[in-house]
Amino acid sequence: xxxxxxxxxxxxxxxxxxxxxxxxxxxxxxxxxxxxxxxxxxxxxxxxxxxxxxxxxxxxxxxxxxxxxxxxxxxxxxxxxxxxxxxxxxxxxxxxxxxxxxxxxxxxxxxxxxxxxxxxxxxxxxxxxxxxxxxxxxxxxxxxxxxxxxxxxxxxxxxxxxxxxxxxxxxxxxxxxxxxxxxxxxxxxxxxxxxxxxxxxxxxxxxxxxxxxxxxxxxxxxxxxxxxxxxxxxxxxxxxxxxxxxxxxxxxxxxxxxxxxxxxxxxxxxxxxxxxxxxxxxxxxxxxxxxxxxxxxxxxxxxxxxxxxxxxxxxxxxxxxxx
Amino acid sequence: xxxxxxxxxxxxxxxxxxxxxxxxxxxxxxxxxxxxxxxxxxxxxxxxxxxxxxxxxxxxxxxxxxxxxxxxxxxxxxxxxxxxxxxxxxxxxxxxxxxxxxxxxxxxxxxxxxxxxxxxxxxxxxxxxxxxxxxxxxxxxxxxxxxxxxxxxxxxxxxxxxxxxxxxxxxxxxxxxxxxxxxxxxxxxxxxxxxxxxxxxxxxxxxxxxxxxxxxxxxxxxxxxxxxxxxxxxxxxxxxxxxxxxxxxxxxxxxxxxxxxxxxxxxxxxxxxxxxxxxxxxxxxxxxxxxxxxxxxxxxxxxxxxxxxxxxxxxxxxxxxxx
Numbered sequence: 001x002x003x004x005x006x007x008x009x010x011x012x013x014x015x016x017x018x019x020x021x022x023x024x025x026x027x028x029x030x031x032x033x034x035x036x037x038x039x040x041x042x043x044x045x046x047x048x049x050x051x052x053x054x055x056x057x058x059x060x061x062x063x064x065x066x067x068x069x070x071x072x073x074x075x076x077x078x079x080x081x082x083x084x085x086x087x088x089x090x091x092x093x094x095x096x097x098x099x100x101x102x103x104x105x106x107x108x109x110x111x112x113x114x115x116x117x118x119x120x121x122x123x124x125x126x127x128x129x130x131x132x133x134x135x136x137x138x139x140x141x142x143x144x145x146x147x148x149x150x151x152x153x154x155x156x157x158x159x160x161x162x163x164x165x166x167x168x169x170x171x172x173x174x175x176x177x178x179x180x181x182x183x184x185x186x187x188x189x190x191x192x193x194x195x196x197x198x199x200x201x202x203x204x205x206x207x208x209x210x211x212x213x214x215x216x217x218x219x220x221x222x223x224x225x226x227x228x229x230x231x232x233x234x235x236x237x238x239x240x241x242x243x244x245x246x247x248x249x250x251x252x253x254x255x256x257x258x259x260x261x262x263x264x265x266x267x268x269x270x271x272x273x274x275x276x277x278x279x280x281x282x283x284x285x286x287x288x289x290x291x292x293x294x295x296x297x298x299x300x301x302x303x304x305x306x307x308x309x310x311x312x313x314x315x316x317x318x319x320x321x322x323x
Numbered sequence: 324x325x326x327x328x329x330x331x332x333x334x335x336x337x338x339x340x341x342x343x344x345x346x347x348x349x350x351x352x353x354x355x356x357x358x359x360x361x362x363x364x365x366x367x368x369x370x371x372x373x374x375x376x377x378x379x380x381x382x383x384x385x386x387x388x389x390x391x392x393x394x395x396x397x398x399x400x401x402x403x404x405x406x407x408x409x410x411x412x413x414x415x416x417x418x419x420x421x422x423x424x425x426x427x428x429x430x431x432x433x434x435x436x437x438x439x440x441x442x443x444x445x446x447x448x449x450x451x452x453x454x455x456x457x458x459x460x461x462x463x464x465x466x467x468x469x470x471x472x473x474x475x476x477x478x479x480x481x482x483x484x485x486x487x488x489x490x491x492x493x494x495x496x497x498x499x500x501x502x503x504x505x506x507x508x509x510x511x512x513x514x515x516x517x518x519x520x521x522x523x524x525x526x527x528x529x530x531x532x533x534x535x536x537x538x539x540x541x542x543x544x545x546x547x548x549x550x551x552x553x554x555x556x557x558x559x560x561x562x563x564x565x566x567x568x569x570x571x572x573x574x575x576x577x578x579x580x581x582x583x584x585x586x587x588x589x590x591x592x593x594x595x596x597x598x599x600x601x602x603x604x605x606x607x608x609x610x611x612x613x614x615x616x617x618x619x620x621x622x623x624x625x626x627x628x629x630x631x632x633x634x635x636x637x638x639x640x641x642x643x644x645x646x
Contacts, residue, residue, distance in 0.1 A: 022462065028469040079432060083425040102406040102472060105428060109402060110465040112435055117458050124447040131454070135440050139345065142433040146351040149425060 003059050005314055008049050012042045015063045016070065021114050031095045031107040032114075035074050038090045043318075044069035044177040050311040051181030051195050054303035062184045068118035068134075069177050075111035076141055078104050083149065091223075112138075122184070130183060137176040144169025151235050155243070162240050163204065171203025178311075187303070194297045201294035202315055205287045211236040212283045213323070215271055221322040227267035233258055237286070241279040242270075250277065291319045326382050328637055331372050335365045338386045339393065344437050354418045354430040355437070358397050361413045366641075367392035367500040373634040374504030374518050377626035385507045391441035391457075392500050398434035399464055401427050406472065414546075435461075445507070453506060460499040467492025474558050478566070485563050486527065494526025510626070517620045524617035525638055528610045534559040535606045536646070538594055544645045550590035556581055560609070564602040565593075573600065614642045 016036060022029045045066035052062035080086075081094040082104050088094060096104035119130055147165040151157045178199035182192045213222055214229040215238060229236050246254045254273055260266040274280050295315065301308060339359060345352045368389035375385035403409075404417040405427050411417060419427035442453055470488040474480045501522035505515045536545055537552040538561060552559050569577045577596055583589040597603050618638065624631060 022466075025466060025469050025473060027473060028466055079428055083428060101424075105402055105406060106465055106469055106472075109432075109435065110462055112432065113458050113461045113465070116439065116454065120451065120455055120458070124451050127451055127454075128443065128447050131439065131450075132443055135436050135443070138436045139433055142429055142436070143345075143348060143351055146348050146429055149429075150348060150350060 003053055003057070005046065005050070005310070008059065009042050009046055011060070011063055012045045012049070012067070012070070016042075016067055019064075019067065019118075022110070027099075027103060028107055028110060031078070031099055031103055032111055034098070035078055035089075035095055035107075035111075036071070038092055040070075040090065042070055044073055044173060047174065047199065047311065047314070048177045048181035048184075050307070050314060051178045051187075052185040053181075053307040054301060054311065055182065055185030055187055055191075062181060064121055065119055065130075065184060066177075066181065068115045069173070069180065071111055071118060072115040072134075072138065073173065075108050075115060076145070078108040078111065080145060083145070126183060130180065133176055133179065133183075137172050140168045140172045144172075154235075157235055157240055159237065159240055159244070162235065162237060166207040167200065167204060170207045171200045174203035174206065175199035182301075185303075187301075191301045191303065194300045198294045198297035198301075201290045201297065202318065205290035205294065206318055208237055208283055208287045208290070209319070209321070211238055212280065212287070213321075215274065216280055218322055223323050227263075227271070230267045230270045231263050237283055238274050238279050239270075241282055242274055242277050245277045245279065246273065287319070291315065326376055326380070328369065328373070328633070331382065332365050332369055334383070334386055335368045335372070335390070335393070339365075339390055342387075342390065342441075345433070350422075350426060351430055351433060354401070354422055354426055355434055357421070358401055358412075358418055358430075358434075359394070361415055363393075363413065365393055367396055367496060370497065370522065370634065370637070371500045371504035371507075373630070373637060374501045374510075375508040376504075376630040377624060377634065378505065378508030378510050378514075385504060387444055388442055388453075388507060389500075389504065391438045392496070392503065394434055394441060395438040395457075395461065396496065398431050398438060399468070401431040401434065403468060406468070449506060453503065456499060456502065456506075460495050463491045463495045467495075480558055480563055482560065482563055482567070485558065485560060489530040490523065490527060493530045494523045497526035497529065498522035505624075508626075510624075514624045514626065517623045521617045521620035521624075524613045524620065525641065528613035528617065529641055531560055531606055531610045531613065532642070532644070534561055535603065535610065536644075538597065539603055541645055546646050550586075550594070553590045553593045554586055560606055561597050561602050562593075564605055565597055565600050568600045568602065569596065610642070614638065 021032050045063070048066035048069055049059050049062050052066075053059050056062075077089060078095050081089055082096045082101050086094050087097050092098075094104070095107065099107075116131070116134075119127065119134065122130055144165055144167070147161075148169055151161070151165060175196040176199070179192050179196040182195040187195065211229065214224070214236070215227060217226050219226045228234075229239075233239070242254060250273065254270070257266055257269040257273065260269065295312060298308060298312060298315070344355050368386070371389035371392055372382050372385050375389075376382050400412065401418050404412055405419045405424050409417050410420050415421075417427070418430065439454070439457075442450065442457065445453055467488055467490070470484075471492055474484070474488060498519040499522070502515050502519040505518040510518065534552065537547070537559070538550060540549050542549045551557075552562075556562070565577060573596065577593070580589055580592040580596065583592065618635060621631065621635060621638070
C-alpha cells in the first residue's frame, strides 16, 4: 500500500482490529475492544509511523509497536473518564457508564499491560531504551492528570502552570510518539530528540487549539457541543487568561457569568468577554508559536525530505483543523 | 549481611524505603509511599531473592528488580480495595478512604509503571524475557480479580472454578516471583519452570490457608477479625464446598445462616456447619497437597542444596503459620 496518511491510518486500524487482547473473562476484554472500536484519528500511531518513514520505507514494521501508543492513550481515557465522571466518549457511552467503574478500572489496568506487550517485538537493545522512555512518558501523563484534577479546585492557576499541566497530560505523549517512530526507524540521538521536541510543541499547540475550538468552533463542523468548557467552568487557557485580565467591571461581569445558571446566557456572555479581552487572539498567537517551534525542530531532523514534508503536512492539518 | 530470611527482608525494606517513586505532585506520590509503608511480609520479593540465592550468592543484585514484585502487588491491592470498597488495609485506612477513589486509581496506575521501571536495570537480553513473563502474570492477576468479582454474583461457583480464580489472582504472582529470582540468578529453562510451578502450587496452598485461618484462626494470633469471610458471604473454598455438600436439613440450615443478620450467630453457626460437613478437613488436605506438590517441584531445582533448604524452610513456615 502507498504510504500516504490515509493508507497508514487504514493499516493502523486493520492491524488494531486484528490484534486480540484476550477473550476470557469477556467482562474484562469486551470493554477494551469497545473502547478501541470507538474510533478516533489514531493520531499517535500515525505520527509515529510518519516519523519512522523519515528514516525507513518499510513502515509496516512500525505499525504494531506504534499501536502501543493508541492502547496506552485509550487506557488513560478509560480511567480519566471515571475520574471526570464523563458520560460520553466520542458520542458513545463511556466504559464506566456502559459497564461500571470497577470494570473500567480493571480493563484499563490490563490495557496498560497490553501497551507494554505491543513493544515486546522490538529488538532487545532498543527495547530497554524504548521502555525507559515509555515509562517516563506514562508517569508524566499521570502527573498531568493529577494536576488537572488539582486545578479544578483552585482559582489561582497561572498560565505557566496550565501550560505545564497540558505538557504533561497531552504533549509528552505526542513527543514520545514521534520519538518512538524515529527510534524504530534507526534515528540517531539528535534526530530522536528533535522529533520529541517537535511532538511536545505540536502537542501544546494541539491542546490549545482544542480549548479554542470548544468555545469558538463552528457548531456545524465541531464534533461536540460548542461551549462545553464554559458551561462546566473548565479551567482552560481562555478562562485562566480572562481571570487574569478582567479588572473592575469586567471582573465583576466574569464572576457573575461563572455563576450564571442559564447555560445559553453563560456561554454567549463569556464568549463575548473572551473576545473583548482579546484572549482568543492570544490563544491563536500561542498556538501559532508552538506549531512554528515544533515545525522548526522537525526541520532539523535528517532523513527523507519527502517524508518529513509528509509529516509537516499532517501537522499543518492539525493547525488548521476545525473539529 | 548474612543472607538469612530475616536479613533479606530487612534489606528489602531498606531498599524500598530508599527508593523514590517521585515527588511532584505530592497528591500522586504520597499515596504510593503510604501504601508501601503499611508493611507486610514482603513475601514476593523475599521468595524471589531466596530463589536467586539457589544459583548465586551476591543477592544484593536481586533486591531492586525483586522490588517490582512488591510494587506490582501493592498496585493491585490499591485498585482491588477500591473495587471491594474495603475501608481498611493492614489495619489502616485504604488509599481511596484516606484520599479518594480518583487518587487511588491514578496513584495505582503510576505504581504499575514504576513496577516496570524497577525491572529496567536488567541486562537487555534478560529484560525482554522478564517483561514478557511479567506481562503474562499481570494479565492473569487482572483476569483473576475479574473472576472474583463475577463470582460474587453467582451461587453456582464450582471448586474447580474457584481454584482457577485463586490461581490467577494470587498464585501466578508467587510463581513468577520465584521464577524471576531464578532467571536473575542465571537458572536454566528447566529450573526456572520448576521454580514457577513450585510458586504457583505454594500460592494455591497459601490462599486456601488464608481462607481457613479467616474462619478457624486463633483470634489471639490472627491479625484480622476471625469470621470476616463468613460475615460477608465471601465465596471461599469452605463456603463453596459447604454449598455442594449440605443437603436436606443441613442445606436449609446453611441457607438460613447465610441470611442471618446476627453476626455472632451467623459466624458460629456456619463455622460449626463447616466442621460438621468436614470442609475444614478437606481444606487442610488440599493445602497439604498443594504445598507438597510445590516442594516436589522445588526439589527438582539444581543449584545450592543449602539455599534450596532455606527456601523450603520459609515455605514450611507459610504452611504452619497461624496468622
